[in-house]
Amino acid sequence: MDAADIEIIELCKKGDPNAQRKIYARYSPLMFAVALRYTNARPDAEDVLQESWIKVFRHIKSFSEHNSFEGWLRRIVVNTAITHYRRNQKHQFQLEISEVHATPNDFEAFKDLDFTKEELAQAIERLPKGYGMVFKMYVIDGFKHKEIAEQLGIDLNTSKSQLSRARKYLQDVLESMSRRANEEH
Amino acid sequence: MKQEEFDQLIQAQFANDVVNPPAHVEEAVFHTLSVSTRKTKYFGWFISLVVVGFTSLAAWQLVNHPEPDDATNPSNAVPVLLDNTASVPIEGELKGQSNEDASLGLNERSNEAMDETEFILAVPQSTSKEDPSALTEGVQGRILATESTLETISSRPVEAIESNELKNEPELEKEHEETWTLPAKVKVKH
Structure with a gap:
């Protein structure tokens, strides 16, 4: 975080509207991308973004400049998206740990990750909701299993098992996509 | 490819994602x-x-x-010091009056619970609905009389107590003609 950022954040803490506009313009594209990743549709992502910014400005006084502002924003968006998702779907994330299949330690099938970003996004979107949520939180947004368990209201081991399942599922999806692409050529 | 490498590649693809939100959100x-x-x-x-x-x-x-500043209003009354001996005539004076006073009960309690040297802090209250000022004057007169009998002392004299330290110190004992027991403190008298 550079000095300009720190200055803007300090002004936001004092409720300066210009500083709030500046910080919004700077970080909104990043936050909207995160919101889109965790919601089913664009209107939902817009709701999540709006709710997140209101939370940010209301709680910005509690933000310490020693932490990453971007990381803090990211967490707020993800938490808001989860709350939004729960409110709308009443989805339960509980799965039996005993059902977890063995996870391969390596992804031998992928000597190189020759998939485009869009293809990867499609593959991730095809993950079952529970798996997808844990996978995105852990792999993309850097949450720890403890945080995921707290946010989703699940057991720590369930979070770990869901991640393993997600990886396995994603591996299968990517393999089938790769096979299909080879057949077409 | 290891699992960690796979995670890192995925993370790298999405970590810096940016999408401009619509203006109406702002x-x-x-x-x-x-x-x-x-x-x-x-x-x-x-x-x-x-x-x-x-x-x-x-x-x-x-x-x-x-608010009226008189003795009939308990909240305005000035707390005064009364000793329990001074309260006796008040009791006598008040006997026969229809309105039982709270201060009587207080004085009775003080007679039972306190010894003669103790004082109570009491709030004078009206004992008669007909003429409260008469009682007030009587009470005030007795208070003045009581105050005149009070003796103010700055400190209480305490009698000196003889220290036992010297008594407990071992004396030089002479058991036999030439044998002395130690430890001992030798006092030289002139």
Whole structure:
């Protein structure tokens, strides 16, 4: 975080509207991308973004400049998206740990990750909701299993098992996509 | 490819994702913020107005309706010191009066629970609905008389107590002609 950022954040803490506009313009594209990743549709992502910014400005006084502002924003968006998702779907994330299949330690099938970003996004979107949520939180947004368990209201081991399942599922999806692409050529 | 490498590659693909949000979201955010700020400000003003109103009302009541300053009002009465011996004539005086006084009960309790040197802090209250001033004058006279009998002392004399330290110190004992027991303290007398 550079000095300009720190200055803007300090002004936001004092409720300066210009500083709030500046910080919004700077970080909104990043936050909207995160919101889109965790919601089913664009209107939902817009709701999540709006709710997140209101939370940010209301709680910005509690933000310490020693932490990453971007990381803090990211967490707020993800938490808001989860709350939004729960409110709308009443989805339960509980799965039996005993059902977890063995996870391969390596992804031998992928000597190189020759998939485009869009293809990867499609593959991730095809993950079952529970798996997808844990996978995105852990792999993309850097949450720890403890945080995921707290946010989703699940057991720590369930979070770990869901991640393993997600990886396995994603591996299968990517393999089938790769096979299909080879057949077409 | 290892699992960690796979995770890192995925993370790298999505970590720096940016998508511009529609403009109406920004307007909605700042509209909500301004409404909430205005609500907070109005609430603050309302609270200030309420406080100022109550303070003014209380001040106005104090100025326009001063409370009567007499002994019939217990809240205005000055607490005085009474000793239990001085309370005896009051009891006698009050016997026969229809209105039983709270101070009587207080004096009775003080007779039972306190010894002669103790004093009680009592609030004189009206004992007669017909003529409270007569009793007040009598009470005040007795209070003055009691105060005159009170002796003010700055400190209480304490008798000196002889220290046992010297008595407990081992003396030089002479068991036989030439044998002395130690430890001992030798005192030389001139």
